[in-house]
Amino acid sequence: MATKGTVNGSSKRVMRIAGVSGGVFDRFRAMEDLAKDPTIDVLFGDWISEISMTFRGNERASRQPDAEQVAFEMSFVAMLKPAIENIAKNKQKVAVNAGSCDPEALAKIVQQLVKDYDTDLKVSWVTGDDVTEQFKDMLKNGDKFPSLPSDTTIDQWGVEPLCAQAYLGGVGIAEALRRGADIVICGRVADAAPVVGAAMWYHNWGRGDFTQLAYALVAGHLLECSSYVTGGYYTGFKKELVLTNNFTNCGFPIGEIEADGQFVITKEETAGGIVNVQTVTAQLLYEIQGPLYYNSDVTARFDQIKLVQEAPNRVRVTGVVGSPPPPTTKIGVTAKGGWQAEVHFFLTGLDIVEKAELIKIQTLESMGDYRKEFQTLSFNVTGSVPMNPKNQASATVDLRIFAQSRNADLMSAGTHKGVAPDTPSFGKWCIENCLQGYPGGTPAMDLRQSIGKPFFEYWVALFPQDKINHELHTFDGETISIPAPTNTKVYPRQQESYDTPSPLPPNTWGDTIRAPLGHIVHGRSGDKSSDCNLGLFVRNADEWDWLRSLLSVGKLRELLEEEDKGKKIDRFEIPALFAVHFLLRDHLDRGANSSSTYDILGKNVCEYIRCKLVDIPKVFYDRGTI
Structure with missing residues (x-):
């Protein structure tokens, strides 16, 4: 000790x-x-x-x-x-x-x-x-502050920066x-x-x-x-x-x-x-x-x-x-995004796809030209119904209608608070079709979710350290300036990224078993703004060549299937830890503050990938699952 x-x-x-x-x-x-x-x-x-x-x-x-x-x-x-x-x-x-x-x-x-x-x-x-003043001065002087996840310049953001923190x-x-x-x-x-x-x-x-x-x-x-x-x-x-x-x-x-x-x-x-x-x-x-x-x-x-x-x-x-x-550090820039709300419907049994499509078409028809007022409007089904389900709960999925708008009135957050049958609003349009809706039509009855709540947009970029007024304020009343570092190094904006050198063929390890990747592979994922990182690693040294050979960028896209956004994916390896790391650039719909998805922090990306089926060498699988 x-x-x-x-x-x-x-x-x-x-x-x-x-x-x-x-x-x-x-x-x-x-x-x-x-x-x-x-x-x-x-x-x-x-x-x-x-x-x-x-x-x-x-x-x-x-x-x-x-x-x-x-x-x-x-x-x-x-x-x-x-x-x-x-x-x-x-x-x-x-x-x-x-x-x-x-x-x-x-x-x-x-x-x-x-x-x-x-x-x-x-x-x-x-x-x-707090670098708000310096940031706004630089913005006026033409600095573009390209986004770290997407490389988009801030003049394309579409909202007014409110404050910036380094x-x-x-x-x-x-x-x-x-x-x-x-x-x-x-x-x-x-x-x-x-x-x-x-x-x-x-x-x-x-x-x-x-x-x-x-x-x-x-x-x-x-x-x-x-x-x-x-x-x-x-x-x-x-x-x-x-x-x-x-x-x-x-x-x-x-x-x-x-x-x-x-x-x-x-x-x-x-x-x-x-x-x-x-x-x-x-x-x-x-x-x-x-x-x-x-x-x-x-x-x-x-x-x-x-x-x-x-x-x-x-x-x-x-x-x-x-x-x-x-010579730079990261800054986070905050802007008011508007209001967001959601409505849920429960769909049970057969014809889930058709029921969800019926709700979507009816809702959009009710909105008419007002649909142009929404910056985000999504209809997503969560869950699936097994064959011959054993109970009603397992046969039920959730349809989430999620909206974001800068029009407070349409989100029931302006002059009229709450959802009313005679006032145009997101909540009204979502539920007014219930009586001409799908078989078993059942909305979630807590309409508080359909009332708009403020949300923020968040922009991540780089900022010069020598423009920061870094100060220490001591217990005895002194103020000490903390100078920016003078010994710095400019690094490429794009980090090193590569698929594994000399991958081994799949038959190298003999017979295989079709099973979830996560039965023998650990992992963790998370967010940095709208980037999502994904690290995967095995327990034993002799499994490393299999993992690095299997998990190329192309293979990850295959495993992502419908979740592949088609954006850049970076990859590198940590051989001593038997680990492959991926960075899914701009994968998380603007990040935790304004995301329209459930996985706002990217933590479940790993669990999704780990449940996907791959061919695992039997010699490794027989050692036991995680």
């Missing part, structure tokens, strides 16, 4: 950093429980998502100048309260992004809170992520800790930035220590989604968690980062879950875009990473390669 030392920079010391939150609604017990552990040096957490950025950004941009500043995540305060005394007692540090769009306002609340608990904890905060790095956090802060409140720093900043402070690394910084970046990537690396969202859950009754209280993750950057991923000893090579591989593959992982402080190369199971629930990470950061 690693122990705390007393002098920063000693090569014998290991920093133990615990992830206590992967999102606003993560389990609240983490900070209180981990603050009790005196071997933990730093607690960090992630409270921000692309969805929360748009809501908080709109909240800040739309309020009056004299309005109260509350565009932050107050749930952090609730989590902090029961942990404060132990944080002070054990001399732990805390770094979080819960400040969202008002980090100063949250810091002031926390400063008062630590006084109320009679501690001397010192609270500083970091600003600069992803900051960890240098401001490191400087805050060096100057004596105990708690550092940030806004939109990159998810892994608190780990990078804490490790810089703890090990006294400089901005040019790219190998060490890259390791910290990878550690942050693995830790920032909390229990995603300790058994959550894990494709091996059935045998490794459910059958062992080890899944109701997955431990929060802990990273042990050494002075040379190498680290171990582990977890709380007294909680459930599991940390093994597979859970770490799955999280490593989550929400990445290619072999290079960019950050404001460093660039990490992923395709040479190696994982070793040192002991139960302890995985060592090596092979990370670091290089200078790009």
